[in-house]
Each structure stands twice: as structure tokens, then as C-alpha cells.
Amino acid sequence: MALIEARDLSRVYSLDAGRVVALDGVSLDIDQGDFVAVMGPSGSGKSTFMNLIGCLDRPTDGQYRLAGTAVESLDADGLARLRNREIGFVFQQFNLLPRVDALANVELPMIYAGFDRRTRREHALQALGRVGLAERAHHRPMQISGGQQQRVAIARALVNSPSLLLADEPTGALDSRTANEIMALFQELNREGVTIVLVTHDAEVGRHAQRLVRFRDGRVTEDRRQTPVDARDLASEAAE
Amino acid sequence: MRLIEAIRSALSAIMANALRSLLTMLGIVIGVAAVIAMVAIGSGARNLVDSQIRSLGANLAIVTPGNVTQGGARLGAGAASSLTDEDAQAIRREIDGVVAAAPFVQGGAQVVAGGSNWGTRIYGIDLDWFSAREWDVATGRTFDPEEVRRGDIVILLGQTVARNLFGEDDPIDQIVRVRNVPFRVIGVMASKGQSAFGQDQDDVVFVPLDAGRRRVIGRNYAKDRSVGSIFVKFANESDIEPGIESMTELLRQRHRIIGEQEDDFSIRNLTEIANTATASANTLSMLLAAVAAVSLLVGGIGIMNIMLVSVTERTREIGLRLAVGARPRDILRQFLIEATTLSTIGGALGIGLGMGVAYLVAQLAGWPSLVSTNAIFMAVGFSALVGIFFGFYPAQRAAKLDPIEALRRE
Numbered sequence: 001m002a003l004i005e006a007r008d009l010s011r012v013y014s015l016d017a018g019r020v021v022a023l024d025g026v027s028l029d030i031d032q033g034d035f036v037a038v039m040g041p042s043g044s045g046k047s048t049f050m051n052l053i054g055c056l057d058r059p060t061d062g063q064y065r066l067a068g069t070a071v072e073s074l075d076a077d078g079l080a081r082l083r084n085r086e087i088g089f090v091f092q093q094f095n096l097l098p099r100v101d102a103l104a105n106v107e108l109p110m111i112y113a114g115f116d117r118r119t120r121r122e123h124a125l126q127a128l129g130r131v132g133l134a135e136r137a138h139h140r141p142m143q144i145s146g147g148q149q150q151r152v153a154i155a156r157a158l159v160n161s162p163s164l165l166l167a168d169e170p171t172g173a174l175d176s177r178t179a180n181e182i183m184a185l186f187q188e189l190n191r192e193g194v195t196i197v198l199v200t201h202d203a204e205v206g207r208h209a210q211r212l213v214r215f216r217d218g219r220v221t222e223d224r225r226q227t228p229v230d231a232r233d234l235a236s237e238a239a240e
Numbered sequence: 241m242r243l244i245e246a247i248r249s250a251l252s253a254i255m256a257n258a259l260r261s262l263l264t265m266l267g268i269v270i271g272v273a274a275v276i277a278m279v280a281i282g283s284g285a286r287n288l289v290d291s292q293i294r295s296l297g298a299n300l301a302i303v304t305p306g307n308v309t310q311g312g313a314r315l316g317a318g319a320a321s322s323l324t325d326e327d328a329q330a331i332r333r334e335i336d337g338v339v340a341a342a343p344f345v346q347g348g349a350q351v352v353a354g355g356s357n358w359g360t361r362i363y364g365i366d367l368d369w370f371s372a373r374e375w376d377v378a379t380g381r382t383f384d385p386e387e388v389r390r391g392d393i394v395i396l397l398g399q400t401v402a403r404n405l406f407g408e409d410d411p412i413d414q415i416v417r418v419r420n421v422p423f424r425v426i427g428v429m430a431s432k433g434q435s436a437f438g439q440d441q442d443d444v445v446f447v448p449l450d451a452g453r454r455r456v457i458g459r460n461y462a463k464d465r466s467v468g469s470i471f472v473k474f475a476n477e478s479d480i481e482p483g484i485e486s487m488t489e490l491l492r493q494r495h496r497i498i499g500e501q502e503d504d505f506s507i508r509n510l511t512e513i514a515n516t517a518t519a520s521a522n523t524l525s526m527l528l529a530a531v532a533a534v535s536l537l538v539g540g541i542g543i544m545n546i547m548l549v550s551v552t553e554r555t556r557e558i559g560l561r562l563a564v565g566a567r568p569r570d571i572l573r574q575f576l577i578e579a580t581t582l583s584t585i586g587g588a589l590g591i592g593l594g595m596g597v598a599y600l601v602a603q604l605a606g607w608p609s610l611v612s613t614n615a616i617f618m619a620v621g622f623s624a625l626v627g628i629f630f631g632f633y634p635a636q637r638a639a640k641l642d643p644i645e646a647l648r649r650e
Binding site: 051054056057076077080081083084085089091093095097099100108109111112113117156160 | 245252253256556557559560561562563564565566567568569570643644647
């Protein structure tokens with residue numbers, strides 16, 4: 001059974017200027033352990049697709065099952081619960097809370113999952129260790145570099161052990177060397193079994209994924225397996 | 241999210257904008273301080289009024305002569321000289337709950353001692369006076385029963401009179417003359433201070449009833465047993481109303497007033513006067529508190545304003561929280577707790593300030609300051625309510641945000 005089963009997903013926005021069909025009957029399955037890059041120009045529907053599979057939005061039409069749960073039938077609380085347990089988000093702008101340290105940022109999803117303080121601390125430190133930032137646990141976002149901030153954000157996405165890591169232009173705000181490091185981290189996590197869906201318009205970034213899905217005008221125009229470029233090689237090249 | 245953590249996170253958000261938070265709190269601080277201070281000052285004033293009125297003596301009624309009609313002209317209350325000390329004895333004997341019935345006559349008199357003299361009020365009293373008015377001597381002694389019975393020419397001085405005639409000297413056993421009658425001073429009364437109406441209650445002298453009636457108060461009484469008025473003291477406040485009814489009955493009988501005929505006396509419940517005065521002081525302090533509550537309201541609006549700003553500023557944070565699994569009600573709660581924390585801290589600071597102000601005013605005005613625990617609880621509760629009430633709208637706005645829109649916002 002696929003982790004993500006999308007059937008004829010449509011999303012139509014009703015604006016003053018009329019109806020805008022952002023997503024037009026997309027069907028897509030993504031298996032557990034896959035690393036998918038979703039690509040396409042802006043307005044192609046890839047962000048809408050990501051919002052839908054991220055349970056931030058509900059389809060106008062069609063069915064979507066995430067880890068066996070029918071999403072379109074859930075209410076706002078049910079969606080929140082699913083986002084909390086099954087999905088880890090990584091954003092282009094990191095979206096860390098500036099007032100608190102890295103550890104507290106990573107703990108955030110666990111707070112809403114209802115874990116006690118000690119468990120949270122433990123898991124958050126583990127997650128930070130996974131992204132190689134255990135020693136930065138008590139630094140605030142302002143005190144660390146952009147790449148490190150994105151690592152903290154990835155740790156936050158991982159902390160509740162979700163079945164899906166959803167990254168929206170995760171390297172868009174980083175220089176190419178740091179971007180390669182982050183991509184290397186994604187590949188490593190994928191090798192460890194984390195399912196990753198990465199939205200990007202950067203072909204260079206898309207090359208690191210195992211599967212490439214291309215969107216245009218709200219439809220899937222291309223869906224193929226590819227040999228991923230190992231970003232760790234790029235990262236070490238860049239370091240030389 | 242647990243409550244303590246929610247409060248901790250609210251505190252960190254408040255501290256992140258310390259100056260802004262402080263300025264916002266100021267509205268609540270001032271509001272609560274005003275409520276606390278006004279209530280304290282109000283109840284201080286009420287207690288002052290209360291104690292002045294009660295200094296007359298507790299559970300008192302006064303019987304005064306009624307009016308007389310001469311040739312169609314009604315001469316007004318007190319014109320008749322219908323009361324006698326026998327009436328007083330009858331009241332004492334026959335009315336339930338009566339502790340003392342003190343008949344007295346009064347007049348103005350010039351009191352002369354050696355080279356100095358002093359104009360004052362002179363009262364002819366019997367022994368019941370002291371218990372009725374709850375008033376004793378400070379030095380010397382009161383009248384003995386024989387002195388009262390015989391109408392001896394002995395005198396008790398009020399503090400003011402003693403000071404004006406004798407200064408620092410001991411007046412006991414000195415002779416003072418009133419209307420050329422030489423009275424021997426046997427005691428000086430304890431100080432009673434001001435009455436509720438601003439009179440100096442210590443500017444007074446007392447002589448036995450008969451000495452007063454016969455020798456100094458030049459009123460032409462129709463009967464030589466007549467007295468000016470009678471203070472009646474009851475054991476309990478609840479005895480007063482039924483007591484007044486049966487006294488009216490008794491006095492009508494004794495004065496042979498029948499049927500439709502008008503009473504030749506009137507009886508007033510002095511406790512009622514005290515209660516009225518207390519009630520008006522209460523109204524005053526309620527009014528003060530209401531005015532203060534308005535400023536609390538203004539403080540609440542300030543909180544709403546700043547919470548709206550805060551929600552707008554932290555739209556992305558809200559979006560992120562929603563994305564990582566916060567339910568709308570978690571967001572609602574977070575902002576509600578933040579507003580409530582803000583207003584409650586303001587309330588706590590306000591209590592401190594209010595108590596300070598109340599203390600200062602009490603010191604300056606010489607009033608007893610009364611910061612009641614009730615007022616404190618009310619102020620804290622009210623400021624928390626203000627936080628919840630005025631925090632609700634901004635919090636709801638935050639909770640209704642669409643996570644996608646919120647995350648996209650710059």
C-alpha cells in the first residue's frame with residue numbers, strides 16, 4: 001500500500017475574477033521510502049499539490065489517503081492531528097521561532113503531540129544529533145548560520161517521527177554549497193528510510209531525488225524514475 | 241499544551257517586547273490601582289462617618305416632646321414640655337429590651353472658674369446617661385445615686401471645658417460657678433471627639449438632673465418633673481423597632497392621649513440615622529469604584545489593541561504552529577493566555593500601587609485606610625476577566641488564520 005494515494009485531486013479557487021483551477025484531476029501514488037522531487041514553473045500547481053498532501057488544505061474534488069487515512073473527510077482538528085503525527089514540514093524561510101533556542105524550536109511539534117517535558121527534550125536532542133547540530137542546541141536562530149537554521153528546521157520536522165517529510169524549496173534561501181549539504185542530509189535521511197517529497201523549481205535540486213514528477217497547468221506532465229546525484233560528492237567537491 | 245507551559249511561553253512572548261508590554265499593562269495597572277484605592281478610601285470614609293455616628297451610642301432612640309398648639313399656631317417639635325423623668329422610669333420599667341432610659345435637660349451656660357470663663361452646653365442628667373451614651377469619666381468619679389436624688393451641686397466637665405478653664409491643672413475638687421451657683425468639680429469626662437455633624441462633643445458640662453432643672457437651666461417648666469428629652473438605649477438593634485411601638489403606646493397612656501389625638505412627643509431611631517449616613521457613604525464609594533472600573537475598561541481596550549498588533553506581527557509563527565500540528569483552539573488558547581497573563585500581571589502591579597495610594601491618602605487625611613481582601617480578589621479577578629474578554633477577539637482572529645496564507649505572509 002502506498003503512503004500517499006491521490007485520486008483525481010482537484011483544487012479550484014473561487015476568486016472575484018472567476019474560478020481558478022490550480023489542480024486539475026491529479027492522481028499520484030508515492031511509496032514508503034521514496035524520495036520524490038516535484039517540479040514545475042510557478043503557477044503549475046505544485047504548491048497547491050504540496051498543500052493538499054501536507055494536509056494544510058482540502059481538495060475541491062477527488063480522494064486523498066495519507067498512511068491509510070482518508071483526508072478529505074477530516075475536520076480542522078483531524079487535519080492538525082495528521083500534520084502533527086504524519087508530516088514534517090521544511091520551508092524555504094526555515095520559519096524558526098526567533099525568541100527561543102534550537103532545542104525549543106525542535107520541541108514545538110511534540111508540545112502539540114502532548115509529550116511531557118523530559119521526553120520532548122530527549123527526542124529533540126536526538127533529532128538535533130541526527131542533523132549534526134547537537135552542540136548548537138542552546139543557540140537561538142539568530143546565532144547560527146542559514147544552513148544550520150535549516151538543519152534545525154529539519155530536526156523539527158523529524159522529531160515526531162513522521163511518515164512523510166515535506167520540503168518546500170528547502171534550499172531556496174541558501175548558497176549552493178550549503179544547499180548541497182542540505183541535499184546530502186536529505187539523501188542520508190532517505191537512506192535511513194524517511195519518505196521525502198521535495199518541491200522545487202531548481203533542476204539542480206531535482207536531480208538528487210529518485211523520482212521526478214513534473215507539473216504544468218495543474219496536471220502531471222512527467223513522472224519518471226531517475227538516478228539520483230549523490231549530493232555528498234557535490235558537497236565534498238564544493239569543499240575542496 | 242499544558243497550562244504552565246502555555247503561561248511560560250506567554251511570558252516569553254511578553255518579555256520579548258518588554259517595553260510595549262509594560263506600556264500596555266499600564267492601563268490595567270492604573271485601572272486596578274484606581275479601583276483598590278477608591279474602594280479603600282471610600283470604605284475608610286464610611287468607617288469614619290460610621291464611628292462618628294456610633295459615638296452617640298449604639299442602639300439608641302430619643303424621645304422628644306411634641307408640638308403644642310396655642311390658639312391655632314402649632315409651635316413645632318420640642319415646644320411642649322410634656323416629658324417627665326417619671327416617663328423615663330416607666331420606660332425603663334415596662335419596655336422590653338431597654339437597658340437605660342436617660343432623661344435630661346439642657347441649656348447654654350457661662351461657666352466661671354477663678355479668672356477665666358467659658359460658654360458651653362450644660363446638661364442635667366441622671367445615672368442612666370452614662371450607660372446610654374456609653375460615656376464615662378476619664379478622671380475623678382461620676383455622680384453617686386444620692387447626689388442625683390438630692391440634686392447636689394456637683395459638676396462633671398467635658399475635656400474641652402476642663403482644658404479651657406484649668407489648662408494643665410487638675411480641676412477635681414475645684415469650684416466653678418454657673419449662674420452664680422458654685423458647683424464642685426468631681427470628674428472630667430473621657431473625650432468623645434467630633435460628632436457626625438461636626439460638633440465638639442467634649443464642649444459640655446454635666447450636673448445632676450434636679451440641680452440642672454432647679455438652679456441653672458432657666459426654662460419655665462409647667463411641671464417641675466419635666467425633662468427636655470429622653471435617650472433610650474436598647475440591648476439589641478432588633479429591640480428598637482418594637483420598643484418604639486410599645487413606648488408610643490405607653491406614653492400615650494401616660495399622657496392620656498386617646499383616639500385620633502396627636503402624640504405630644506416623638507420618638508426617633510438614631511440607629512436609623514446612622515444607617516442612612518452609612519448607606520450614603522456606601523453609595524459614594526460604589527460611585528468611586530465605578531469610575532475606577534471605567535479606567536480598567538480603557539486598559540482592556542489597550543490590551544485588545546496590542547494583541548491585535550501581536551497577532552498580525554506573528555502571522556508566520558501562527559502559520560508554522562498550525563503546520564506542525566497546533567489545532568485552532570491551541571492558537572486561541574495561546575493568545576488568550578497571553579492577554580490574560582498581561583492583564584493579570586498588570587492587575588498585580590495595580591494592587592501594589594493602589595494599596596500604596598490608599599495608604600498615602602489615609603496618612604494625609606488621617607483616615608483609617610481599609611484595603612479589603614475582597615477588593616483585592618475582585619481586582620485580580622476583574623483584570624483577568626478583562627484579559628479574557630479583550631483578548632478573545634484577537635485570539636479568535638489568530639485561530640481562524642488559514643495556515644497556507646499565514647505561512648506565505650511576510
